[in-house]
Amino acid sequence: MKKYVQTTAAVSNFSSLPLYQRFSIPDLLYxxxxxxxxxxxLVSYVLGAFNLLPHDPQQINMELLMAPPGTAGHLLGTxxxxxxxxxxxxxxxxxxxxxxxxxIFIALSGGxxxxxxxxxxxxxxxxxxxxxxxxxxxxxxxVLILLVIAAFKPDIYYIMMVMxxxxxxxxxxxxxxxxxxxxxxxxxxxxIALGLRTRVIILKHILWYxxxxxxxxxxxxxMGEAILLETSLSYLGFGxxxxxxxxxxxxxxxxxxxxxxxxxxxTAPALAILxxxxxxxxxxxxxxxxxxxxxxx
Amino acid sequence: xxxxxxKIDNLxxxxxxxxxxxxxxxxxxxxxEVGRRExxxxxxxxxxxxxxxxxxxxxxxxxxxxxxxxxIHYASDKVQRxxxxxxxxxxxxxxxxxxxxxxxxxxxxxxxxSEKLMAGMRGREIAMIFQNPRASLNPYLSVGEQxxxxxxxxxxxxxxxxxxxxxxxxxxxxxxDTPHLRxxxxxxxMSGGMCQRAMIAMALSSEPSLLIADEPTTGLDATxxxxxxxxxQELKSETGISTLLISHxxxxxxxxxxxxxxLYGGAVVEYGPARQLLDAxxxxxxxYTAALLASVPNEQKIRARANLQAIEGEVLDTIxxxxxxxxxxxxxxxxxxxxxxxxxxxPELKEVAPGHQVRCWRFxx
Numbered sequence: 001m002k003k004y005v006q007t008t009a010a011v012s013n014f015s016s017l018p019l020y021q022r023f024s025i026p027d028l029l030y031x032x033x034x035x036x037x038x039x040x041x042l043v044s045y046v047l048g049a050f051n052l053l054p055h056d057p058q059q060i061n062m063e064l065l066m067a068p069p070g071t072a073g074h075l076l077g078t079x080x081x082x083x084x085x086x087x088x089x090x091x092x093x094x095x096x097x098x099x100x101x102x103x104i105f106i107a108l109s110g111g112x113x114x115x116x117x118x119x120x121x122x123x124x125x126x127x128x129x130x131x132x133x134x135x136x137x138x139x140x141x142x143v144l145i146l147l148v149i150a151a152f153k154p155d156i157y158y159i160m161m162v163m164x165x166x167x168x169x170x171x172x173x174x175x176x177x178x179x180x181x182x183x184x185x186x187x188x189x190x191x192i193a194l195g196l197r198t199r200v201i202i203l204k205h206i207l208w209y210x211x212x213x214x215x216x217x218x219x220x221x222x223m224g225e226a227i228l229l230e231t232s233l234s235y236l237g238f239g240x241x242x243x244x245x246x247x248x249x250x251x252x253x254x255x256x257x258x259x260x261x262x263x264x265x266x267t268a269p270a271l272a273i274l275x276x277x278x279x280x281x282x283x284x285x286x287x288x289x290x291x292x293x294x295x296x297x
Numbered sequence: 298x299x300x301x302x303x304k305i306d307n308l309x310x311x312x313x314x315x316x317x318x319x320x321x322x323x324x325x326x327x328x329x330e331v332g333r334r335e336x337x338x339x340x341x342x343x344x345x346x347x348x349x350x351x352x353x354x355x356x357x358x359x360x361x362x363x364x365x366x367x368x369i370h371y372a373s374d375k376v377q378r379x380x381x382x383x384x385x386x387x388x389x390x391x392x393x394x395x396x397x398x399x400x401x402x403x404x405x406x407x408x409x410x411s412e413k414l415m416a417g418m419r420g421r422e423i424a425m426i427f428q429n430p431r432a433s434l435n436p437y438l439s440v441g442e443q444x445x446x447x448x449x450x451x452x453x454x455x456x457x458x459x460x461x462x463x464x465x466x467x468x469x470x471x472x473x474d475t476p477h478l479r480x481x482x483x484x485x486x487m488s489g490g491m492c493q494r495a496m497i498a499m500a501l502s503s504e505p506s507l508l509i510a511d512e513p514t515t516g517l518d519a520t521x522x523x524x525x526x527x528x529x530q531e532l533k534s535e536t537g538i539s540t541l542l543i544s545h546x547x548x549x550x551x552x553x554x555x556x557x558x559x560l561y562g563g564a565v566v567e568y569g570p571a572r573q574l575l576d577a578x579x580x581x582x583x584x585y586t587a588a589l590l591a592s593v594p595n596e597q598k599i600r601a602r603a604n605l606q607a608i609e610g611e612v613l614d615t616i617x618x619x620x621x622x623x624x625x626x627x628x629x630x631x632x633x634x635x636x637x638x639x640x641x642x643x644p645e646l647k648e649v650a651p652g653h654q655v656r657c658w659r660f661x662x
Contacts, residue, residue, distance in 0.1 A: 185429075195451060195503075
C-alpha cells in the first residue's frame with residue numbers, strides 16, 4: 001500500500017525541500033559509499049603520515065618474494081622484492097592526497113575568479129577569458145603534462161599543478177554560465193536595485209547560494225580525476241618514481257609478473273584505484289542529485 | 298511649493314548598434330516630474346523607452362554608451378542631489394543639426410562617479426520592483442530570508458530576531474497569508490503574484506521615498522494583476538510613498554496614477570493630470586494618446602462587437618529617427634496646413650491646459 005503524506009510546507013518544490021527529504025535510495029547509496037571511500041582515504045592518509053603501517057613498506061625480504069595473499073603477516077601478499085603490498089597500498093595514498101587537493105584548489109580558485117569576471121563583467125573581459133579557457137581546453141592535457149615534466153622534473157606536484165590549471169576552464173565556464181542565467185532573469189539587477197554591494201552579491205548570492213553545489217561536485221570529481229591521471233602517468237613511467245609507492249607504479253611494476261600467474265601485486269592496487277575513483281565519482285553524482293535535483297522526478 | 302521629489306530633465310540614454318554602426322536612441326530627451334505623495338504613470342508601447350528611463354534613474358544601465366546627458370534631481374527630506382551631477386564631464390558629444398553623431402564616454406570614470414552619487418540611494422531612498430518577480434528573487438534563498446536581508450541592510454536593524462519580526466510584519470502587510478509558513482518558502486514554491494507581493498515587501502521594508510514599479514503586473518493573471526494594483530493603491534495611501542509607475546497597460550495606469558506621461562520613441566509626447574489625459578473624449582490630446590486609448594477594449598466596444606482599433610504602422614525605428622515629429626508616419630490627425638512642419642521639425646512640449654502639455658504642432662500657433 002502506498003502512503004501519501006503532505007509535508008508541512010504547503011507548497012513544496014525540490015529546492016525548497018529540507019535536505020533530508022531530497023534523498024532517494026540510490027542517491028543515498030552513492031553518497032554513503034562515496035563518504036565511506038573518503039573516510040578510508042583519510043584514515044589511510046593519517047596512517048601513512050604517522051607511519052602506522054603493518055610493515056615497513058620499503059623493506060626488501062628476499063625470502064618472501066611474490067608471497068600470495070593470505071600469507072601469515074602479509075594480508076595482501078608481497079611483491080617481486082618481497083615488500084608488503086598492504087603497507088605500500090596504504091602509503092600510496094600519500095602520492096594523491098595533498099597533490100590532489102592542490103589541483104582542486106587551483107582549479108576552483110582560478111575557475112571562480114575567471115568565471116565571476118567573465119559572467120559579471122561581460123564585454124571585453126568575457127571575450128578574453130573565453131579565449132583563454134578555450135585555449136587551455138583545446139590543449140591535450142597529457143601532452144601538456146609531458147611538456148612540463150620534460151622541462152622540469154617528474155614530480156607529482158608539477159603534474160597536479162598542470163592538472164589544476166587545465167581544470168580551470170570547466171569551473172570557469174560553469175560559473176560564468178550560472179551567472180549569465182541569473183543575469184538573464186534580472187535577479188542581479190534586482191539585487192543591485194535593492195542596494196546590495198557588488199561584493200555581497202557575488203560572494204553571498206552568486207557563489208554561496210547558487211554555485212556551492214556545483215563547486216562541491218567539481219571538487220569530488222576532481223579528486224577522482226587526479227588519481228586516474230597519476231595512475232596513467234605512473235604506468236607510462238612519468239608519475240611518482242620508485243621506490244616511493246603510488247598505486248600507479250604498483251600496477252606498473254606488478255604487471256610484469258601478471259602473466260606468470262602472480263596477479264596480486266598489480267590487481268590489489270588496480271582494485272583500489274577502481275573502487276576509490278568509483279567512490280569519488282558516485283559521491284559527486286549523488287551530491288549533484290541531492291543538491292541540484294538533476295534526476296527527473 | 299516644495300521641489301518635486303524626482304525631476305528628470307532632458308534625459309538621454311543611447312545604445313550602440315555595432316553592426317549597423319548607429320545609435321539606438323532609446324531615451325531621447327525625457328523630462329518628467331514626480332511630486333511628493335504622487336504617482337506618475339509612464340505609458341507607451343514596447344520600445345518607447347519606459348523601462349530604460351527607470352533603469353537610468355537607478356543607474357542600472359550597463360551597456361554603452363548608456364546615459365549620456367540630462368539631469369535627475371532627487372529631493373527627499375533626507376537627500377537632495379542630482380543623480381547625474383557632474384557626470385557630463387565624462388562624456389563628449391559631437392553633434393550636427395542638433396543630432397548626436399558621436400559619443401566618447403569615459404565609462405570607468407562615469408561608473409565610479411555614478412556609484413558615488415548612487416551611494417545610499419538604491420533600496421534606501423529609491424526602491425524598484427520589476428516585471429517577472431520570480432526571476433528577481435534568489436532561487437536558493439527563502440523569501441523571508443531575502444526580506445530580512447533587505448531589512449538589515451536598510452532598516453538599521455541588525456539584531457537577527459528583530460529583523461525577522463520586521464520581515465514577517467511586511468509579509469503580513471502585503472497580505473501574504475500565513476506569513477510564518479511563507480517565511481521559509483522558496484520563490485519556486487510561490488505563485489507569481491505572491492512573488493510580486495514579496496518583492497513589494499522587500500522594496501517597501503526600507504521605507505523609501507520613491508518606488509519605481511517597472512511593469513509590476515506584466516506576466517500575471519488578470520485577477521492577480523487587479524489584486525496587485527489594489528495592494529499598491531492601499532500601500533500608497535498608507536505610506537504616502539511616491540511612485541513612478543511604468544506600464545503598457547492603460548487600465549493599471551488609470552487606476553493608480555495622479556499624473557501620466559505618454560512616451561513615444563524615447564520622448565514624452567504628452568504629460569498631464571491623469572483624469573484629463575486618459576479621458577477618451579477630450580479633444581486636447583496627442584494623436585498617439587488618442588490612438589492608445591482607442592485601442593483599449595471596454596464594455597461598450599465588446600457589447601457592440603466592434604473591432605479593436607490597432608495603431609497603424611510600426612513602432613518608431615529608434616535608430617533612424619526622422620527629423621520631424623516622431624509620430625508623423627502613423628498620425629491620423631495631420632491637417633494640410635501643418636503637414637510640412639510635422640514632416641521636418643520636431644515639436645516642443647506645449648502647455649494646452651494648466652499642467653497639461655502636448656508635443657504636437659496642432660497646438661502651436
